[in-house]
Every structure is written in structure tokens, then in C-alpha cells.
Amino acid sequence: MSFQLTVLKVLAGQPTGRASVAEVRRAVEILMNSGHDWTDRMKRLAEHAPDLNIFSAKFVFRDALGWEITEDGRQFLSALEKAVADQRVLPRSTINTSRSEVAAPADTDAASSLVPPRGRRQRPRRRRGKGGSNRRTA
16 A cells, blocks of 8 residues: 555645656656655555555546546545654653653655655665675785
8 A cells, every 4th residue: 555655645746736657657666766764654654544545535536648636635645644643743741851862753744755855875884704804815
């Protein structure tokens, strides 16, 4: 179901709420491969909509030009994101004020979450073998 939620998010992020199938496919591919943050977020949303079918629920309209999110689809997505955000926010009485740790705010901004941030990716560090250094000695 997280794939269908990603489609909803992509369409909701379009100015007109409409995109061609090729545009949707390209955006979904980028988001699904953008890292654990996106997939974890979509899994959290999918937990609240386990039997979601965006087409039979009429959240997305299909025609020869592409796909378009409906008003019902926008309302569903908004309510779903709010429910997940409300669940993740800690009640004030459970926050320990004597510690400097504060719970991170829930991410509810739909528009900013559609495209992964552009920035320089860090390469993963290479692991060395069990013998220590891989360098040759003279």
C-alpha cells in the first residue's frame, strides 16, 4: 500500500493534481529509491490504511492523459497524515523536562516531502578486512 500512498503524494504535489503516467512513474521511482526516511514514512501511513486501493476508493481518477487526485483523495491523504502525526507527538506530561532531549516534531508538510532534498550524497565508508589495513607494506 505504500506504493499507492506514494502515488497520492506525487499527485498531491502537482500544481493541478494531475500528471501523466510516465511522470508519476518517474517521481515514484525517485521517491521509493530515495532512502529509508521515505519508505519508513510511507510504511507508517500504510499501517493506517491497510486495504487501500486508490482507484476503487476514487481517490485517483484515470484517463488517457494520465492520473489526477480527486478532492476525496486530498482529504483522505490529509486526514491520514494528521492521524499519523498526532500519534507520533508525545503528550506534554510524558516529556522529561530535566533532560535536554526533546522529541522531534512530526513531519506533516506534504509539499516539502515529495521531493528528496538536493544535496551532496555521502559515500559509504569502505570496511577493511579482518587483517587490519589493506595497504601494502614495503
